[in-house]
Amino acid sequence: MLPEHEALLILTREQFPELHGATCEVETILKGASDRHFYRLKWQDGREPMILMVYTLARRDNPKFVPATRRLEKIGAHVPHVMAFDEQRLCVWLQDLGRVDLHSFDQKPWSARQPLYEATLREAAKIHGVDEQHLTATDLTELEPAFDEALYEWEQNYFLDHFVGGHLGREFSDAEYADAHGALQQLRRRLGRLPRCLVHRDFQSQNVLIQGEEAWLVDYQGLRLGRAEYDLASLLYDPYVNLTRSERGSLLRYYAEHRGLDLAELREVFYLCAAQRLMQALGAYANLSRNLGKPHYLQHIPAAVSNLAEVCQEGPNLQELRAFFEGGF
Known part of the structure; x- marks a missing residue:
């Protein structure tokens, strides 16, 4: 496993202690022109996969994603649920909505x-x-x-x-x-x-x-x-x-x-x-x-x-x- 992926799994297990010891495959998702990075975390024990978004502060709208998600959820819009958020490390764990756009x-x-x-x-x-x-x-x-x-x-x-x-x-x-x-x-x-x-x-x-x-x-x-x-x-x-x-x-x-x-x-x-x-x-x-x-x-x-x-x-x-x-x- 790539060192970068290992580091991401360490952060993930800090957020989700129940995942300690669970085997995971990390898939890098290539997406458009964004300066954000997306990873699909596929757990081998039958748990639902999740998406990890790692963002930067290079764009002023990047930190607005989580507040926007919560606002849209309140009005009943279909958006991915935020499973965890580490504001200091600029990481968001999201519901995986699949690959089909x-x-x-x-x-x-x-x-x-x-x-x-x-x-x-x-x-x-x-x-x-x-x-x-x-x-x-x-x-x-x-x-x-x-x-x-x-x-x-x-x-x-x-x-x-x-x-x-x-x-x-x-x-x-x-x-x-x-x-x-x-x-x-x-x-x-x-x-x-x-x-x-x-x-x-x-x-x-x-x-x-x-x-x-x-x-x-x-x-x-x-x-x-x-x-x-x-x-x-x-x-x-x-x-x-x-x-x-x-x-x-x-x-x-x-x-x-x-x-x-x-x-x-x-x-x-x-x-x-x-x-x-x-x-x-x-x-x-x-x-x-x-x-x-x-x-x-x-x-x-x-x-x-x-x-x-x-x-x-x-x-x-x-x-x-x-x-x-x-x-x-």
Whole structure:
């Protein structure tokens, strides 16, 4: 066994004295772009496996995972149960929800995927049911900073710096992009004025685990106030999977009916949030591939650009944004 794994087992047995002497296999779980490390602890005596998450303080949202878990459990959302927490050693032991995520169903027929997406939207609705008025000042200290015009602008600049400038090599400050910059300003101002609710923030297919016909959420340490449509856009315009326009429309209609919302109003803000989210994603893919040594994220850029082009066609006052990315991946 690797020395690192032996050290992790020592820490685990300190938390769970009943496991002293129990044989365990430690499996390293490779997960996305996170700076956290995950391990599956598989006990040989028939006990249920558990997940050990070891995090760092390099990201401000990492310590928010446990408070976010407890908050989501209180509203009945499906999230992994925290079995133990060592705040000093930055370790969290979690219920093991298995290996199957929503992304793994991408090649299945829509008849198999649709109920899983609908189950996922029902979990989202639980989170979105908590609006700003339900949260105290103390509650807000446990969340990441809320979406406001400044945060939307930060995401837009992330897109401009890393994707438009870094990846495409375009001088986006040139006069030819003046109308596109005006569209960005209009977008962030409009979104920043809208009322907010609790949102997951990274609500994509790899952050949804599937058990039977139920959806379970992970990677929600970025929990904050924002627009529900931002989460919906993260899921329905996820560049990691293939959803048709008809399938997206069906799921958006399902969510509106589930929450008793006006579909036309939901759709209008949905496209605005989709443009915002896809620009953020493109900035991330470019930054991860160019600057952080993760070139495999380049493969997701064409799908994200294609999705953004569609959104700019569908949404109000988004056409000018096409100047930033048209004709290049």
